[in-house]
Amino acid sequence: MSIPFLPSDQANGAALCRRAAAVIPGAIPGHQSPALNVPGHFPYFAKRGSGACYWDADDRRFIDFMGGYGPLVLGTAHPEVDAAYTDALKNGNCFNHPTEWTVRLAEALVERVDFADWAFFGKNGADMTYWAIRVAREHTHRPYILKVTGAYHGTEPWCSDTLAGVLSEDKAHILEIPWNDHAALEQTIQAKGDRIAGLVTTPFHHPSYGDMELPEADFLAALRRHCDAVGAVWILDDVRGGFRHDIGGSHRYFSFTPDISCYSKAIANGYALSAAVGREALRPAASRVFATGSFWNNPAPHAAALKTMEVLERDTCIPGMLQRGSEWIDAFLALGKKHGIELKASGTPTLPYIRIAEDPGFFKQQSFCSAAIRQGVFLHPHHNWFIGAAHDDALLEESLAAIDRALGGCSV
Numbered sequence: 001m002s003i004p005f006l007p008s009d010q011a012n013g014a015a016l017c018r019r020a021a022a023v024i025p026g027a028i029p030g031h032q033s034p035a036l037n038v039p040g041h042f043p044y045f046a047k048r049g050s051g052a053c054y055w056d057a058d059d060r061r062f063i064d065f066m067g068g069y070g071p072l073v074l075g076t077a078h079p080e081v082d083a084a085y086t087d088a089l090k091n092g093n094c095f096n097h098p099t100e101w102t103v104r105l106a107e108a109l110v111e112r113v114d115f116a117d118w119a120f121f122g123k124n125g126a127d128m129t130y131w132a133i134r135v136a137r138e139h140t141h142r143p144y145i146l147k148v149t150g151a152y153h154g155t156e157p158w159c160s161d162t163l164a165g166v167l168s169e170d171k172a173h174i175l176e177i178p179w180n181d182h183a184a185l186e187q188t189i190q191a192k193g194d195r196i197a198g199l200v201t202t203p204f205h206h207p208s209y210g211d212m213e214l215p216e217a218d219f220l221a222a223l224r225r226h227c228d229a230v231g232a233v234w235i236l237d238d239v240r241g242g243f244r245h246d247i248g249g250s251h252r253y254f255s256f257t258p259d260i261s262c263y264s265k266a267i268a269n270g271y272a273l274s275a276a277v278g279r280e281a282l283r284p285a286a287s288r289v290f291a292t293g294s295f296w297n298n299p300a301p302h303a304a305a306l307k308t309m310e311v312l313e314r315d316t317c318i319p320g321m322l323q324r325g326s327e328w329i330d331a332f333l334a335l336g337k338k339h340g341i342e343l344k345a346s347g348t349p350t351l352p353y354i355r356i357a358e359d360p361g362f363f364k365q366q367s368f369c370s371a372a373i374r375q376g377v378f379l380h381p382h383h384n385w386f387i388g389a390a391h392d393d394a395l396l397e398e399s400l401a402a403i404d405r406a407l408g409g410c411s412v
Ligand SMILES: Cc1ncc(COP(=O)(O)O)c(C=O)c1O
Pocket: 069, 123, 124, 125, 126, 127, 129, 152, 153, 154, 155, 202, 237, 238, 239, 240, 264, 265
């Protein structure tokens, strides 16, 4: 099969890409595919990283605003988290049983997340969102799951945006409403409320190829009210936003309370781990829904998660990230004004997205992000960005100087 983005040049990344194409379907599959950036302009392979910077296979350095698509809240190769991980590894990382690390991590989450009475662990975000909808169905003995149109919850068929290998039956009991749409919410609840097991939302709407949308007045309150009225379980998918707004969960930043929250990405600063936490009333259903994996109880990622939380709290990282993120967004928008380019910012200070306004096909945005890449700043053209604890003042300043040059040099 021919791969449209396959490069022909002699650079290391390009050569790796051609080798990958021979032995990996799609060469670089999934969300890391160059086809989702701007092929030919963005790096193909990473080589090493430190803090909020990484180097590609051709030793080009980038200030990274994607952080592995979210996990690297403390930056890559964080010495304390990596030490916690490798210390735990010394005793082995795979057993016939869980270890004390698992219990300690569950205790730590239950302590921090205000509504949580229990915790459950997996590896990926999709493990938890899929498990959580099964818990909702088991708890209510109802079939329907209500989700927001365009929201991403993983690649399981129930919520997959692509159709390859997915049957219409896989989505037969999935209902959708647009974010912030009170009328659609009420209509759906009226029509199917007594058959809805659960509602799945992110804390704010963060679609790809679109602006982030914060909750409008009363939308979250309406979701809570309707779930309570019909007895549906509200599942918060905090996989992307978790540990970047409030150590106790993004619901605290937005002032609402779900029934289950799913975390992954930043929870262990890059080590493979996901978690769900929930209310007491859901414990019986959570105990009955069988889900597991060969690696789900490995202790080293659990030790890394405990250390990540400890560092986030000890160094008051999250308030600092929010503050610096907000100043960076303001400075970025000011650069747009300086160059006479109208920019639109959306999202939160730690999950921002800034794009060229009046650019429906994202072509200007692609041109700008490609220019940023040439200046050593990794900004995704169609996906929200991430600002973490490793983006210190000096690095943010450096990134703004590069963005200034990119805005001056791109064709928008
Ligand atoms: C909001 C949200 N939910 C779920 C997932 C799925 O997580 P994973 O890729 O670890 O399965 C993602 C991943 O990007 C996500 O952003």
